């Protein structure tokens with residue numbers, strides 16, 4: 312593979328122009344959009360407008376005049392299109408952790424003869440922590456967590472399980488689980504399924520309705536580019552909406568919040584999953600960020616994501632110095648999300664050296680180096696340059712310099 316061939320790939324790429332809808336700093340190759348998405352230009356303009364005009368000038372009238380009150384549902388609908396959900400099932404609110412609490416309680420209540428939540432050992436820890444917190448609140452006789460290895464999920468789907476809680480794309484390895492198959496197998500045993508889409512929404516086509524999913528949560532600040540701490544979203548299948556009940560019964564989930572009735576009566580729509588007042592500034596940013604998806608075909612996103620990863624693997628294979636990187640993502644494209652993970656004894660120091668040299672990747676304990684590919688703004692040329700720099704760092708052993716081993720609060 313030579314540089315000219317790589318440039319030709321960018322020339323042929325129908326998504327290439329999307330890159331110009333983002334603010335991308337010069338001399339930076341950003342391979343960490345799976346942790347914090349880049350800034351869409353539309354967000355900058357929108358934030359200025361929301362702060363100066365809507366808040367600054369129109370003040371409280373904006374709740375009606377600028378539809379602030381409907382942001383959770385209107386943003387939810389924009390996300391719905393990306394995750395294969397029909398209208399009325401997705402709402403934007405809170406964080407994934409909080410939304411998991413609501414959904415775990417809802418699902419356990421729907422399946423109240425059972426008490427076990429099944430998840431994977433290497434699920435994203437907050438997902439597991441939320442179950443552990445709920446277990447401590449309710450007592451282990453009403454809720455308990457069983458964690459299994461990813462390869463043992465299917466055999467662990469028994470009639471004692473109430474809820475299966477899975478992240479579709481593993482945050483460390485990028486392994487992609489088969490949503491349709493696992494949901495079907497779980498349903499055959501009377502198990503409800505909660506899917507965490509943190510690394511799938513905006514990264515690959517997701518078909519919640521088609522897979523007959525029960526519940527899902529996902530992230531606003533990763534592939535959806537809503538900005539740091541952007542609100543998350545949740546999905547509840549229509550068939551559950553009438554009967555489901557979530558415990559964080561704040562006024563925004565009330566059927567008529569502005570009646571100020573002392574008795575809680577939940578909305579029957581997806582609105583019941585709101586709790587308190589939405590964060591209008593943050594949600595406006597996400598709303599504007601979602602406009603970059605207009606006209607984007609998720610199949611095209613998937614094709615490019617796979618091609619970027621394949622190129623990365625090929626370039627690494629061609630470099631002798633890079634054979635100390637041990638791939639811990641699945642070998643086959645179709646079994647991966649939109650990232651590649653490699654083990655290396657000096658993973659942390661290499662990552663720090665990459666960042667100093669303008670390649671932003673990230674590190675996950677204990678020794679994993681992650682490269683995220685965000686097809687809307689990662690180019691084939693980016694991948695080429697990143698691997699050239701990585702190769703130089705490893706060949707020269709530049710990462711051995713002590714400053715690259717200083718630990719950081721956030722990795």
Ligand SMILES: *Cc1c(COP(=O)(O)O)cnc(C)c1O
Pocket residue numbers: 406407408409435437438478482507509510530543
């Ligand atoms: C990023 C991520 C989260 C984040 O949860 P928040 O509560 O929104 O901070 C949760 N789950 C997974 C799988 C993630 O990757």
